[in-house]
Amino acid sequence: MPDFAPGDVDFTGLAASFVMIVVAIVLSRWNSLGIEKGIVVAVGRALVQLLGIGAALAFILDPERSLVLSWLWVGVMVLFAAVVLSRRASEVPNLFPIGLAAFVVAETITLSVIFGLGIFPLEARVLVPLAGMMVGNSMNATVVVARRVVEELRDKRDEVEARLALGHSSRRASLPYVRSAIRTALTPQVETTKGVGLVFLPGAMTGLILAGVDPVDAVKVQAAIMFLILGSVATTTSVVGFGSASRLFSPDHRLSYIERPAGT
């Protein structure tokens, strides 16, 4: 392997990478896209946020630091993900506790598998990035499932009420539509897992190879991570899917009125 490590990229190298930003800005002006300012703002925010995170992680991931700090960081990520979910799927009332429960359950299961079965060692530099990947991928999928449950129950209200009128419970009446929503939310992750290595090289594997890790070892790590992410996404979408549906019915099994978004 070449004598190189990603840490060899200094600020001069980082500045040199701005060449591609200049290319993007020039293309925007040339094609009259009008997003040059947006690109500059995005680059500025990304730099500030990444440097900030980098400094925080440098502190937390220091081998001399207690692992408690890393667990606290994971806790903050889980809380943040639940807040983002409840805001982006605001049509579901009181979704925050459901989202929190989903992420806590998924993280507990996946981290228990990761560290309990000895897939990776329990160290800060492993815990924080892996937990982050699980939470990040699950968060996006849970927003999709919550929104799809709302759409399904709103658009198929007559079918749901026909089932309720037969004496079905709200859970039984909503089951076909919740299943459809979970399927919709889970499919992208399944397709990503299916296409990995053929269509794209995922970031974790790329980073490991850049760091000088043997590609076969990098592949094994990546595969393990993808399988854990898939399990985490499946868990969180199931909890949030069924939980969202339960929030849209009254205790006496009546479907709440679900407003159509303005402009639709």
Next chain:
Amino acid sequence: MAELFRFNTVDVIGSSGVRLENVTLAIPDSGITVLAGPSGSGKSTLLRLCNRLEAPTRGSILYRGRDLAFEDPLELRRQVGMVFQKPVLFAGTVRDNLAEADGDGTGFEEALDRTALDASFLDRPAADLSGGEAQRVCLARALLARPDVLLMDEATSSLDGAAVGRLEGLATALAQDGMPIVWVTHDLDQLRRLADQVAVLLAGTVRFTGAVDELSASDDAGLLRFLEGADA
């Protein structure tokens, strides 16, 4: 006469405003009671209160003397069957639809027979049925749960003349067999054909209850306008 449902000063207020106001009404426990009125008068809301698909904002509703608020809603809906305005069939065959009402698969042919459909319909895709056939499958599905009462919410409004006649005939036969039916319509001719007793709603309030032939004797101006075929 025994009461099937009794509404006591019931209000229903939704996000769009008042849908029912101070409704006090008794529905008899026999025959066909027609709830009539123009669009938006609250008759469907009143019907949906009977199987707790809606809940009152104020007031109480008794079902055969028992307060609906304290009844198990799932058991109530098995006893009080409902057929909706638009035929709602689930994906799959007619058999799949009937199975949603009665999972053990018995009585399917008998239920279809009661709605003048033969057993060959069982394996037909539900999506292939005409409007009239679909509504009869919906009725068969509702009857499979062996309800004591049937609610029909403008069940013929999307059907052609022959299908309307068939469904009205089925309802009349069920009522004569002892099943009380509450039937919602805005069609005055249908009201006169079916009703043993009538309640007319205008703008969320009950303006008349009684026999069909007493309707025209009313001096309520809004009611008379409705009877003449115009919205109140």
